[in-house]
Amino acid sequence: xxxxxxxxxxxxxxxxxxxxxxxxxxxxxxxxxxxxxxxxxxxxxxxxxxxxxxxxxxxxxxxxxxxxxxxxxxxxxxxxxxxxxxxxxxxxxxxxxxxxxxxxxxxxxxxxxxxxxxxxxxxxxxxxxxxxxxxxxxxxxxxxxxxxxxxxxxxxxxxxxxxxxxxxxxxxxxxxxxxxxxxxxxxxxxxxxxxxxxxxxxxxxxxxxxxxxxxxxxxxxxxxxxxxxxxxxxxxxxxxxxxxxxxxxxxxxxxxxxxxxxxxxxxxxxxxxxxxxxxxxxxxxxxxxxxxxxxxxxxxxxxxxxxxxxxxxxxxxxxxxxxxxxxxxxxxxxxxxxxxxxxxxxxxxxxxxxxxxxxxxxxxxx
Numbered sequence: 001x002x003x004x005x006x007x008x009x010x011x012x013x014x015x016x017x018x019x020x021x022x023x024x025x026x027x028x029x030x031x032x033x034x035x036x037x038x039x040x041x042x043x044x045x046x047x048x049x050x051x052x053x054x055x056x057x058x059x060x061x062x063x064x065x066x067x068x069x070x071x072x073x074x075x076x077x078x079x080x081x082x083x084x085x086x087x088x089x090x091x092x093x094x095x096x097x098x099x100x101x102x103x104x105x106x107x108x109x110x111x112x113x114x115x116x117x118x119x120x121x122x123x124x125x126x127x128x129x130x131x132x133x134x135x136x137x138x139x140x141x142x143x144x145x146x147x148x149x150x151x152x153x154x155x156x157x158x159x160x161x162x163x164x165x166x167x168x169x170x171x172x173x174x175x176x177x178x179x180x181x182x183x184x185x186x187x188x189x190x191x192x193x194x195x196x197x198x199x200x201x202x203x204x205x206x207x208x209x210x211x212x213x214x215x216x217x218x219x220x221x222x223x224x225x226x227x228x229x230x231x232x233x234x235x236x237x238x239x240x241x242x243x244x245x246x247x248x249x250x251x252x253x254x255x256x257x258x259x260x261x262x263x264x265x266x267x268x269x270x271x272x273x274x275x276x277x278x279x280x281x282x283x284x285x286x287x288x289x290x291x292x293x294x295x296x297x298x299x300x301x302x303x304x305x306x307x308x309x310x311x312x313x314x315x316x317x318x319x320x321x322x323x324x325x326x327x328x329x330x331x332x333x334x335x336x337x338x339x340x341x342x343x344x345x346x347x348x349x350x351x352x353x354x355x356x357x358x359x360x361x362x363x364x365x366x
Contacts, residue, residue, distance in 0.1 A: 154296070155190075159249070165193040169248060171325065172361070173197045175275050179204065182243045185269075187230045187262070188250035192218030195225070208233040230254075231261060240271040248279040249359075251308075252299050259301070263315035270366035276317065278308065278362045279325075285356035287328050292358055305360045317364040326358035 159165065172194070176184055182204035186194055189207025191214050198205040206224040209215050218225040226233075230250075245266045251259050266276050281293045283302040293299055305322045312320040333355045336344040 162191055162193050165191075166197060168325070169194045169197060171323075172246065172277055172279075173201070175277065175363070176203045176244055177201060180243070181275075183241075184244035184246060185233065185237065185242055187233070187245065187247040188253075189218065189223075189225055190214045190248075192221060192223040192225055194246060194248065195223045196221065199223070231258065231265070234262065234265040234269060237269040239268055242269050242274055243271065244275045244277070245270060246275075246277040246279075248277075249281070251278055252280045252293070252301055252303060254300060256301060259303075260311065260315075263312060267315045267317060267366055272366060274366040276312070276362070276364045276366065278312075279359060280308070280361075282324065282326070282357055282360045284360075285328070285358060286353060287332070287355045288358045305362075308362050312362050312364045317366060320362055320364040323361045323363055324357035325360070328355040328358060 160168075176182065176198055179202045182198070184198055184203060184205040186192070186205065186207035189195055189209050190211065192207060195205050195207050195218070206226075207218065208226055208228040208230060209218075210227060210229065212227055215225050215227045230247075234245075247262075251262075254262075270276065280303055281299070282288050282305060283293055284304055293302065305324075309320050309322055333351050334347045336347045339347065
């Protein structure tokens with residue numbers, strides 16, 4: 001049967017049909033990119049595919065544009081028999097006529113890609129700035145600037161001597177009695193008093209702190225201590241690699257989001273049965289508010305014992321107990337000698353509210 005006569009209208013219709021199929025498959029045109037443009041597009045984040053209301057999936061704009069940044073010379077074909085070569089010839093001629101249109105479209109697409117890449121770079125720059133500001137906030141929250149506050153002198157006077165701190169922290173040493181209980185990470189280890197207690201029992205241990213003077217003092221005693229951000233130190237530890245994580249009088253200096261992240265990381269880095277000890281100021285004692293907590297101008301967050309206990313439990317620790325310490329001296333409390341039993345009971349209630357222990361620790365097992 002002879003083929004139907006060839007007309008320009010038929011050829012145009014055939015080209016339009018093929019073009020529609022290409023647009024449906026690849027976007028607004030079927031144009032292949034150059035290699036540098038492919039590499040540039042690869043650096044762009046691809047928009048996640050998301051289900052549309054019609055049940056179909058639509059890719060992000062960058063993934064569609066990569067085919068449209070440069071006019072290609074794709075192979076032209078025809079399904080016609082004897083006159084197929086003529087059809088292809090006519091298609092090539094028509095494509096040459098359409099080349100200016102394709103070039104303009106390709107130029108627009110490439111400009112759009114460059115704009116998207118520039119916007120993406122701005123977003124990356126802003127993200128880095130935010131991270132830098134966050135790190136600066138952490139530094140400011142954990143160690144005050146020596147330009148406006150001499151924290152080392154403040155701590156020496158009101159925190160106490162190394163011998164005094166060692167005596168206070170001895171109560172926690174029994175949780176790590178033998179070498180296999182380690183390694184123990186001390187977050188905000190300061191001069192390293194607790195690390196020294198652990199070394200006496202040959203328990204592997206190391207610590208981090210942001211106070212340069214304290215770190216130097218700890219290192220001078222042969223302790224494994226480095227000046228490092230608390231979160232960075234935790235993140236660097238392998239999962240299930242630690243036998244203990246301790247932190248004494250540190251979390252009250254930190255923002256809430258950071259404490260929450262520390263708890264989540266602690267659960268991840270402690271092996272099953274590992275011990276978490278977080279000691280902080282007992283703000284449930286009004287005596288403490290008038291003294292230890294408000295005296296230190298670098299304290300950032302008042303954490304009630306029950307609130308911190310709940311946070312630790314929410315971090316999926318198996319148990320979380322509250323241990324109080326730092327009893328208020330008897331001479332500072334209300335005296336009940338020589339008063340009626342009824343009045344003594346009221347004094348007891350007031351003493352509990354006003355003069356509760358000054359510190360507490362959350363002790364939890366992973």
